[in-house]
Amino acid sequence: MSAGLMCQQTVLDGMEILPLPHVPVKKQPHRLELPEDETPAHHVLRLYPEVNHCVMCGECVRMCPMDLDVMGYVGMIKRGDLKSAARESFTCIQCQLCVIRCPASISQPNAALAARRWLGAHQEPRAEHLTRMVEKVDSGRFTAIFRWMRRMDPMEFQALYLRREREPDESPPGTWLPEDRTLL
Structure with missing residues (x-):
């Protein structure tokens, strides 16, 4: 017998699937x-x-x-x-x-x-780029953009999301920047 997550298992002939008992976690x-x-x-x-x-x-x-x-x-x-x-x-x-x-x-x-x-x-050093971004958020720089997005029709928002620029899979970490940098 072995345990695994259903989302990570290939179904095999003869497999029995049993739910896990509730585990009260500390x-x-x-x-x-x-x-x-x-x-x-x-x-x-x-x-x-x-x-x-x-x-x-x-x-x-x-x-x-x-x-x-x-x-x-x-x-x-x-x-x-x-x-x-x-x-x-x-x-x-x-x-x-x-x-x-x-x-x-x-x-x-x-x-x-x-x-x-x-x-x-x-114990870990602060990531300077994240510190700068938090400061921008705290300053209210993105408030108008967030309000605009919340007012969007869900289908329009989904279309905007699907049109977004995506980082190429093969780009080295930390090197890619989008052409539209209004949110940076």
């Missing part, structure tokens, strides 16, 4: 601010202390439909290596299959998400 409410005496790594462990109870059974790894080293990124969180944990868990789709099989009741996807959030908020 998700801690949080803010990105940290107490003065706490590092991001300690904060993640304080929110998700159950990661310290991992028994290294590997069930989470066997269940992951994304082939992630779930047990590995849990270990990285335990060691305080949020950067490696964030990189290893980046493609997690939050399906919670690892949580279903975990004998220690660890909420691996949510602990990893917290690690990515605090790493980005407190």
Whole structure:
């Protein structure tokens, strides 16, 4: 028997499809601010202390439909290596299959998400281009354009979307710019 997501499985003769049971997920409410005496790594462990109870059974790894080293990124969180944990868990789709099989009741996807959030908020350098864009949005530069789009007929909006300029698939990251730069 194996588990997977229906959206990622090819239907095979004799396959049985069963719904997953509801999994109440431990998700801690949080803010990105940290107490003065706490590092991001300690904060993640304080929110998700159950990661310290991992028994290294590997069930989470066997269940992951994304082939992630779930047990590995849990270990990285335990060691305080949020950067490696964030990189290893980046493609997690939050399906919670690892949580279903975990004998220690660890909420691996949510602990990893917290690690990515605090790493980005407190340890990674700010992306200057995003900072500039947020400033433009906050200044009200796009308010009139957003109002205009909200008033559009849905079919007209869809046609506008379909006519948009698209970045070529083969362009190197960060090099392409659209001809119409009014929104940049």
